[in-house]
Amino acid sequence: MNKPAYPFREIGIGHYPMGNSPVAPEDSKRLPSLMNLNDAAASSKLVYVHIPFCDSICPFCPYPKAFNEQGARQEYLTALFRELEMYGFTPQIRNSSVEALYIGGGTPSVLNEEEITALFEQLQSTLPMHSVEEITFEGNPASFTAGKLKLLHALGVNRISLGVQTFNDELGRRLGLLQTCEDSLRTIQQSQEAGISNVSLDLMYNLPGQTMEEWLEDLAKVVELGIGHVTLFPLKLIPGFGLFKRIAGGELPPCGDLELEQQMYVEACHYLESQGYAVESTYDFVRPGGHHIYSRKHFDDHLDLLSVGLGAFGDVGGYAYQNVKLLPEYVKKVTSGNLPVALGYEVKADDLPNQFLAMGLRRTAIDRQLFQRKFGIFPEEMFPELFDKFVKAGLVEIREDTIALKRFEGLFWGNNVCKEFCEEHIKMAFPK
Numbered sequence: 001m002n003k004p005a006y007p008f009r010e011i012g013i014g015h016y017p018m019g020n021s022p023v024a025p026e027d028s029k030r031l032p033s034l035m036n037l038n039d040a041a042a043s044s045k046l047v048y049v050h051i052p053f054c055d056s057i058c059p060f061c062p063y064p065k066a067f068n069e070q071g072a073r074q075e076y077l078t079a080l081f082r083e084l085e086m087y088g089f090t091p092q093i094r095n096s097s098v099e100a101l102y103i104g105g106g107t108p109s110v111l112n113e114e115e116i117t118a119l120f121e122q123l124q125s126t127l128p129m130h131s132v133e134e135i136t137f138e139g140n141p142a143s144f145t146a147g148k149l150k151l152l153h154a155l156g157v158n159r160i161s162l163g164v165q166t167f168n169d170e171l172g173r174r175l176g177l178l179q180t181c182e183d184s185l186r187t188i189q190q191s192q193e194a195g196i197s198n199v200s201l202d203l204m205y206n207l208p209g210q211t212m213e214e215w216l217e218d219l220a221k222v223v224e225l226g227i228g229h230v231t232l233f234p235l236k237l238i239p240g241f242g243l244f245k246r247i248a249g250g251e252l253p254p255c256g257d258l259e260l261e262q263q264m265y266v267e268a269c270h271y272l273e274s275q276g277y278a279v280e281s282t283y284d285f286v287r288p289g290g291h292h293i294y295s296r297k298h299f300d301d302h303l304d305l306l307s308v309g310l311g312a313f314g315d316v317g318g319y320a321y322q323n324v325k326l327l328p329e330y331v332k333k334v335t336s337g338n339l340p341v342a343l344g345y346e347v348k349a350d351d352l353p354n355q356f357l358a359m360g361l362r363r364t365a366i367d368r369q370l371f372q373r374k375f376g377i378f379p380e381e382m383f384p385e386l387f388d389k390f391v392k393a394g395l396v397e398i399r400e401d402t403i404a405l406k407r408f409e410g411l412f413w414g415n416n417v418c419k420e421f422c423e424e425h426i427k428m429a430f431p432k
């Protein structure tokens with residue numbers, strides 16, 4: 001391996017800009033005006049709903065989550081429904097149209113059928129869902145059932161995202177996963193039988209002691225099962241987390257170095273492309289039938305994102321925010337009639353070129369001419385030093401119509417490239 005372009009790989013940017021200033025209790029009442037919720041102009045929206053519960057807490061996962069327990073679930077859903085009402089009855093949301101909805105987690109599949117039905121009834125009655133094109137429901141293969149999948153299909157869900165991580169049960173055991181290969185195979189088949197053919201899988205790679213051969217076996221399974229969309233995450237070991245400690249203490253074999261991680265990524269690109277998949281983002285591979293409308297409208301079109309639930313990130317009416325991350329605080333805030341926003345940021349015109357590049361390049365290329373029409377200057381003229389550095393390092397390619405991450409060096413380091421367009425306060429929010 002040549003000298004790496006960066007000392008370590010960044011996690012992908014999901015949102016830009018993001019809330020950064022704490023919202024004090026006395027400022028909560030100003031949130032509706034900061035989000036322009038009284039503005040009645042028609043607009044298009046994406047909606048994200050966070051269901052934080054998991055049947056088991058994976059020892060590597062940094063996402064906002066809580067242990068699944070029926071009492072906590074009911075209390076949470078009551079608060080979540082109240083939060084939806086606070087937004088849903090405002091002029092801005094009433095006059096918008098929801099284009100895509102993503103119910104993520106945590107593990108939404110831990111909800112029982114009654115709770116799933118109640119959630120969809122609440123979404124239908126509080127949000128303008130008349131022209132929604134895509135509804136994704138995320139979950140874990142261990143908690144989906146044939147009954148839940150049939151119900152989800154009947155309620156309009158047309159995409160399932162499954163956290164498989166690996167089909168290899170020995171690697172799954174090292175990761176402390178609840179699900180087995182059998183659970184994953186069963187859920188994929190049951191989704192298809194329920195009529196939801198757009199099934200997306202999350203796989204992780206560079207797992208403790210994982211060989212290249214084992215990695216290629218996981219990918220071959222994806223192809224064999226006819227999956228249309230796969231998201232490949234390099235395992236990020238987070239200091240202080242259980243998995244990190246088990247590896248550091250010698251209980252588990254180590255993960256490969258950066259060189260092996262790069263080989264695994266490049267092999268995955270070659271193999272999946274040979275099987276008809278296209279590289280769609282720094283993480284995603286898609287073949288016909290595996291489209292993800294929500295992702296395109298979020299990363300390329302920067303549609304407003306109304307996010308509800310624990311720790312959720314949103315961007316509504318020119319205000320970027322993140323909800324509180326602790327369950328009792330979330331319930332308390334909403335129950336007292338306040339939006340549960342912890343951090344906020346008023347988006348400025350100056351943020352938009354950075355947003356265009358930081359989010360757009362995650363999807364591997366941006367429209368250079370569109371950038372010029374929007375901002376009156378080409379990207380490489382606005383950020384000459386950065387683009388000079390990227391071109392010299394072989395990370396991006398500037399063409400007449402597009403600026404693209406280069407294969408494969410630029411794709412491998414794509415999240416680092418994106419992050420260079422973030423303001424300092426956003427960079428600070430990312431774990432190393």
Ligand SMILES: C[S@@+](CC[C@H](N)C(=O)[O-])C[C@H]1O[C@@H](n2cnc3c(N)ncnc32)[C@H](O)[C@@H]1O
Nearest residue numbers: 060061063105106139140163202233234235236
């Ligand atoms: C928010 S989780 C939701 C998926 C679902 N709860 C499940 O696990 O079945 C989204 C994905 O992030 C990935 N992920 C979680 N922790 C990670 C880590 N430390 N490093 C890399 N990817 C991670 C996993 O692939 C996971 O499926």
Ligand code: SF4
Nearest residue numbers: 054057058061105106
């Ligand atoms: S990976 Fe999924 S199931 Fe595991 S703790 Fe994270 S959100 Fe929960």
